[in-house]
Amino acid sequence: MATPTLPFVPASSCQVLFSVEQIRERVIAIGKQISEDYKGESIVLVGVLKGAAIFLADLARAIEVDNTFDFVAVSSYGKGKTSSGAVKLIKDLDVPIEGKHVIVVEDILDTGLTLSYLRKLMLQHKPASLKIATCLDKPERRLVPIEADYVCFKIPNRFVIGYGMDYAEKYRNVADIRLFPEDKV
Numbered sequence: 001m002a003t004p005t006l007p008f009v010p011a012s013s014c015q016v017l018f019s020v021e022q023i024r025e026r027v028i029a030i031g032k033q034i035s036e037d038y039k040g041e042s043i044v045l046v047g048v049l050k051g052a053a054i055f056l057a058d059l060a061r062a063i064e065v066d067n068t069f070d071f072v073a074v075s076s077y078g079k080g081k082t083s084s085g086a087v088k089l090i091k092d093l094d095v096p097i098e099g100k101h102v103i104v105v106e107d108i109l110d111t112g113l114t115l116s117y118l119r120k121l122m123l124q125h126k127p128a129s130l131k132i133a134t135c136l137d138k139p140e141r142r143l144v145p146i147e148a149d150y151v152c153f154k155i156p157n158r159f160v161i162g163y164g165m166d167y168a169e170k171y172r173n174v175a176d177i178r179l180f181p182e183d184k185v
């Protein structure tokens, strides 16, 4: 028997948590903060595919200090909304980060498993410094102790979509950030 597929939930039926304007304001503020913190330095932004691609694109343009970017890819959530707990590296860095000021850029810090795995991995490359920037932080869900240095918004324990964040690979293109209905997963 074929596996039943859930009906598609249109993004328009999901409640807006943060509007395009609210996101823009916070990204600009974080970009400004980073520009002050790294005045006179060069930084490497390391985006975590795929979710962070859109936040990184906006953040990089809000940062005034010299910056380059690279991407890594890890996976733990697969097609669903719950983490399998096992983080796998799918794509490594393309450029060396030894001796560089690195900021890992994430769309969301949830259980912390992804970022604590990545932090260890990045530290093995001996960067001059390592910080974390995340668009969203869901502190109630944390399973391992890790905090971000730059956070656009702290959110409650609800599954969100949009601005790069997916449910089963969909909704990444939604321009704002929305709550995914709890009864639809």
Ligand SMILES: O=P(O)(O)OC[C@H]1O[C@H](OP(=O)(O)OP(=O)(O)O)[C@H](O)[C@@H]1O
Residues within 6 Å of the ligand: 048, 049, 050, 051, 052, 074, 075, 076, 077, 078, 083, 106, 107, 108, 109, 110, 111, 112, 113, 114, 115, 165, 166
């Ligand atoms: O703090 P955690 O519980 O580890 O969750 C955060 C991670 O989960 C999502 O990635 P996902 O594996 O869904 O891949 P994606 O970026 O391609 O959506 C998100 O983009 C973060 O990387």
Ligand code: HPA
Residues within 6 Å of the ligand: 077, 108, 110, 158, 159, 160, 161, 165, 166, 167
């Ligand atoms: O709330 C979420 N939405 C999308 N992806 C995620 N990865 C961890 N938490 C989330």
